[in-house]
Amino acid sequence: xxxxxxxxxxxxxxxxxxxxxxxxxxxxxxxxxxxxxxxxxxxxxxxxxxxxxxxxxxxxxxxxxxxxxxxxxxxxxxxxxxxxxxxxxxxxxxxxxxxxxxxxxxxxxxxxxxxxxxxxxxxxxxxxxxxxxxxxxxxxxxxxxxxxxxxxxxxxxxxxxxxxxxxxxxxxxxxxxxxxxxxxxxxxxxxxxxxxxxxxxxxxxxxxxxxxxxxxxxxxxxxxxxxxxxxxxxxxxxxxxxxxxxxxxxxxxxxxxxxxxxxxxxxxxxxxxxxxxxxxxxxxxxxxxxxxxxxxxxxxxxxxxxxxxxxxxxxxxxxxxxxxxxxxxxxxxxxxxxxxxxxxxxxxxxxxxxxxxxxxxxxxxxxxxxxxxxxxxxxxxxxxxxxxxxxxxxxxxxxxxxxxxxxxxxxxxxxxxxxxxxxxxxxxxxxxxxxxxxxxxxxxxxxxxxxxxxxx
Amino acid sequence: xxxxxxxxxxxxxxxxxxxxxxxxxxxxxxxxxxxxxxxxxxxxxxxxxxxxxxxxxxxxxxxxxxxxxxxxxxxxxxxxxxxxxxxxxxxxxxxxxxxxxxxxxxxxxxxxxxxxxxxxxxxxxxxxxxxxxxxxxxxxxxxxxxxxxxxxxxxxxxxxxxxxxxxxxxxxxxxxxxxxxxxxxxxxxxxxxxxxxxxxxxxxxxxxxxxxxxxxxxxxxxxxxxxxxxxxxxxxxxxxxxxxxxxxxxxxxxxxxxxxxxxxxxxxxxxxxxxxxxxxxxxxxxxxxxxxxxxxxxxxxxxxxxxxxxxxxxxxxxxxxxxxxxxxxxxxxxxxxxxxxxxxxxxxxxxxxxxxxxxxxxxxxxxxxxxxxxxxxxxxxxxxxxxxxxxxxxxxxxxxxxxxxxxxxxxxxxxxxxxxxxxxxxxxxxx
Numbered sequence: 001x002x003x004x005x006x007x008x009x010x011x012x013x014x015x016x017x018x019x020x021x022x023x024x025x026x027x028x029x030x031x032x033x034x035x036x037x038x039x040x041x042x043x044x045x046x047x048x049x050x051x052x053x054x055x056x057x058x059x060x061x062x063x064x065x066x067x068x069x070x071x072x073x074x075x076x077x078x079x080x081x082x083x084x085x086x087x088x089x090x091x092x093x094x095x096x097x098x099x100x101x102x103x104x105x106x107x108x109x110x111x112x113x114x115x116x117x118x119x120x121x122x123x124x125x126x127x128x129x130x131x132x133x134x135x136x137x138x139x140x141x142x143x144x145x146x147x148x149x150x151x152x153x154x155x156x157x158x159x160x161x162x163x164x165x166x167x168x169x170x171x172x173x174x175x176x177x178x179x180x181x182x183x184x185x186x187x188x189x190x191x192x193x194x195x196x197x198x199x200x201x202x203x204x205x206x207x208x209x210x211x212x213x214x215x216x217x218x219x220x221x222x223x224x225x226x227x228x229x230x231x232x233x234x235x236x237x238x239x240x241x242x243x244x245x246x247x248x249x250x251x252x253x254x255x256x257x258x259x260x261x262x263x264x265x266x267x268x269x270x271x272x273x274x275x276x277x278x279x280x281x282x283x284x285x286x287x288x289x290x291x292x293x294x295x296x297x298x299x300x301x302x303x304x305x306x307x308x309x310x311x312x313x314x315x316x317x318x319x320x321x322x323x324x325x326x327x328x329x330x331x332x333x334x335x336x337x338x339x340x341x342x343x344x345x346x347x348x349x350x351x352x353x354x355x356x357x358x359x360x361x362x363x364x365x366x367x368x369x370x371x372x373x374x375x376x377x378x379x380x381x382x383x384x385x386x387x388x389x390x391x392x393x394x395x396x397x398x399x400x401x402x403x404x405x406x407x408x409x410x411x412x413x414x415x416x417x418x419x420x421x422x423x424x425x426x427x428x429x430x431x432x433x434x435x436x437x438x439x440x441x442x443x444x445x446x447x448x449x450x451x452x453x454x455x456x
Numbered sequence: 457x458x459x460x461x462x463x464x465x466x467x468x469x470x471x472x473x474x475x476x477x478x479x480x481x482x483x484x485x486x487x488x489x490x491x492x493x494x495x496x497x498x499x500x501x502x503x504x505x506x507x508x509x510x511x512x513x514x515x516x517x518x519x520x521x522x523x524x525x526x527x528x529x530x531x532x533x534x535x536x537x538x539x540x541x542x543x544x545x546x547x548x549x550x551x552x553x554x555x556x557x558x559x560x561x562x563x564x565x566x567x568x569x570x571x572x573x574x575x576x577x578x579x580x581x582x583x584x585x586x587x588x589x590x591x592x593x594x595x596x597x598x599x600x601x602x603x604x605x606x607x608x609x610x611x612x613x614x615x616x617x618x619x620x621x622x623x624x625x626x627x628x629x630x631x632x633x634x635x636x637x638x639x640x641x642x643x644x645x646x647x648x649x650x651x652x653x654x655x656x657x658x659x660x661x662x663x664x665x666x667x668x669x670x671x672x673x674x675x676x677x678x679x680x681x682x683x684x685x686x687x688x689x690x691x692x693x694x695x696x697x698x699x700x701x702x703x704x705x706x707x708x709x710x711x712x713x714x715x716x717x718x719x720x721x722x723x724x725x726x727x728x729x730x731x732x733x734x735x736x737x738x739x740x741x742x743x744x745x746x747x748x749x750x751x752x753x754x755x756x757x758x759x760x761x762x763x764x765x766x767x768x769x770x771x772x773x774x775x776x777x778x779x780x781x782x783x784x785x786x787x788x789x790x791x792x793x794x795x796x797x798x799x800x801x802x803x804x805x806x807x808x809x810x811x812x813x814x815x816x817x818x819x820x821x822x823x824x825x826x827x828x829x830x831x832x833x834x835x836x837x838x839x840x841x842x843x844x845x846x847x848x849x850x851x852x853x854x855x856x857x858x859x860x861x862x863x864x865x866x867x868x869x870x871x872x873x874x875x876x877x878x879x880x881x882x883x884x885x886x887x
Binding site: 033036037039040041042043044045046047048049050060061062063064065066067068071075078079082083085086088116117120137138140174176180181182183222223224249252253254255256257260334335336370371372373375376377378379380381398399400401403404405407408452453454 | 479480483484485486487488489490491492493505506507508509510511516520521523524526527528529530557558561578580582616617618619620621622623625662690693694695696698773774775809810814815817818820822823824826841842844845846881883884885
């Protein structure tokens with residue numbers, strides 16, 4: 001069988017007039033098993049092979065992609081010509097010493113060693129287990145594994161080759177009773193092997209419990225509340241709202257935003273610290289190196305309320321006079337790397353969740369999320385919540401969204417609990433035209449005052 | 457493979473795009489992107505196997521599909537076999553597909569030059585221009601063989617202005633299958649008008665009021681996602697659509713009609729055949745409030761015992777699933793200006809966030825207003841901030857809404873009018 005590196009030409013063509021070039025080659029083999037009810041929806045295997053070359057000349061970039069590896073040299077020359085058309089200014093690039101690394105991850109249970117028949121039977125058994133609950137009208141379940149090889153090389157002499165595996169799985173249950181249509185789901189997505197399916201199986205009772213809440217819950221009443229968000233929503237906030245604002249391609253061209261996002265600035269409540277960490281073992285956002293050959297790293301974005309770092313590619317690091325942070329990522333070989341997160345989370349504190357609940361007279365404990373969108377004005381749709389009255393959770397509510405101004409909300413965070421969890425979703429993050437990208441997010445329970453709850 | 461219970465279908469896509477990107481008003485990069493892929497479905501013994509690849513090696517595709525066939529979906533339908541009866545769809549212009557980077561660079565500079573005289577301090581402008589083509593080809597063992605090419609020209613202009621506590625993002629796009637530089641240049645007028653409207657900020661308080669959705673706002677989770685989910689044949693089979701069991705019944709007010717339009721001239725989404733090779737046509741799904749059909753593929757039509765609607769959407773990586781090619785909402789009679797003038801207090805929205813992130817299948821929407829304007833006595837008086845809208849589309853469409861005479865298809869996925877919903881919950885931080 002042809003190894004990915006066999007597609008590399010023995011001699012890289014000379015690219016006169018180019019200050020820097022890089023080459024990425026990827027092979028991705030994906031298995032997908034999905035069921036709706038007991039009916040298979042898609043059982044498939046796919047092979048995705050392709051690559052690209054990015055060239056830079058006098059500050060301008062050219063980028064060319066290919067699926068057929070025979071077009072590699074031609075794409076390099078095309079990237080060269082495009083870069084030369086664009087580049088008019090002095091070179092702008094953060095040089096790095098060359099790195100040479102070859103890495104293979106070793107999952108506990110390699111999904112390539114599990115026959116497809118067993119994967120199908122396991123997903124079917126998950127669907128069956130969910131169906132046993134009387135709350136279900138219908139269920140769905142899915143599993144996918146990805147085995148990839150990535151090669152990165154550049155004109156500085158770096159050569160990186162990574163062979164890895166990731167798995168993801170989900171299960172969901174839907175009730176179509178008198179109260180309307182309600183669904184509860186759990187999804188896992190990590191850089192581990194087939195053993196991940198066991199985590200989903202353990203989480204099935206949570207799906208049933210959550211569906212029970214959703215069936216009972218009344219629509220929430222809109223207004224301003226003190227809320228406690230759960231670790232998933234804390235992660236959605238850290239990622240969608242603050243994380244995207246920390247991405248330096250958003251910051252670099254705008255003098256006003258540069259001032260708003262100035263390092264050392266007191267931007268948040270002192271109880272808040274936010275990290276982007278590409279080094280956490282086995283999490284889906286973790287990376288050995290990014291798509292520009294910069295090693296993954298842990299970056300403290302906010303430390304005790306002070307803004308301490310931005311997220312960078314090599315280009316934005318140069319433009320802003322800072323160091324690359326290993327956040328240049330592309331969803332695949334068909335796109336150039338842009339500044340993206342890895343695993344973004346709010347650091348845990350010392351408070352107990354029970355004490356936080358006890359301190360609230362009138363508020364909502366907000367649980368689970370349909371997702372959200374960020375920026376200065378963020379909005380997150382919660383799955384459900386528990387009304388807090390007189391320091392106690394009383395009744396479930398649903399159909400509401402949390403919204404607010406990022407900078408005001410960062411200062412309105414009153415407390416963080418000592419819990420901690422990181423999540424990887426079935427889907428992922430989208431930015432510009434590139435999605436979904438696998439990212440991790442999470443945190444503790446976070447208490448926030450004066451949050452606008454949009455209900456009906 | 458001649459027997460109908462043994463069939464094979466090969467779906468191929470390829471494409472080329474040339475994005476030219478200006479960042480913060482300066483030329484940043486040019487890209488040349490090529491992609492190709494093949495998806496193979498194998499039907500044997502009442503089961504379906506599927507595989508996909510970017511290499512086009514048919515032997516390897518067949519062996520992968522054969523391996524998963526014993527576990528695949530049950531199939532008891534026949535693939536299309538005729539090559540007649542397909543509509544003529546005009547959305548390929550070779551001159552558009554062949555436009556070069558230098559021409560796009562020139563157009564980008566002209567767009568920036570049109571915004572510059574406005575002399576708005578601290579306005580940061582990004583421009584993304586791209587041309588290219590796409591090709592889809594479908595063939596099956598029963599003799600079907602169809603190919604369609606599309607060209608595209610896309611321009612997106614994003615202008616942002618930030619200050620402490622307020623980041624304003626304005627956005628204008630133009631999508632077409634042919635080169636339309638003048639229309640691309642007019643995107644700047646769209647943005648400059650909104651800049652003028654944004655000089656004053658209004659913070660609405662929480663109450664119910666009329667909301668006018670621009671055709672720009674409709675694809676952001678208000679209508680496109682909930683109705684696509686509600687009309688999905690897959691969701692009918694699963695029993696989770698609120699529209700199931702309502703075939704032929706009145707499901708909305710009679711003034712609402714909804715079509716799929718895969719044959720709109722010059723639309724990038726148009727195609728003479730769907731993802732399974734069936735001939736397409738403009739087709740009603742809700743006709744004057746009456747539910748006509750769900751969106752069906754061959755498989756879901758067979759299971760629901762209904763006629764297929766040629767609604768199979770797919771890429772080479774996926775099996776066909778029912779969906780809209782281009783959602784089209786019938787126009788009303790009232791001019792937009794008249795509709796606006798009749799609102800004594802309300803909101804006009806163009807960009808929303810949070811679409812698809814609620815209980816979509818139940819029709820719920822809960823959306824943050826990214827770009828919206830406050831209406832007072834029929835006039836736009838400022839931009840709204842810290843504001844959310846919530847409702848249920850099925851409740852909203854029962855009545856208490858009005859559709860404008862004008863329609864637009866700004867984002868390429870929905871051709872629709874301005875819609876005024878008279879009594880929507882608006883949550884805000886205003887006093």
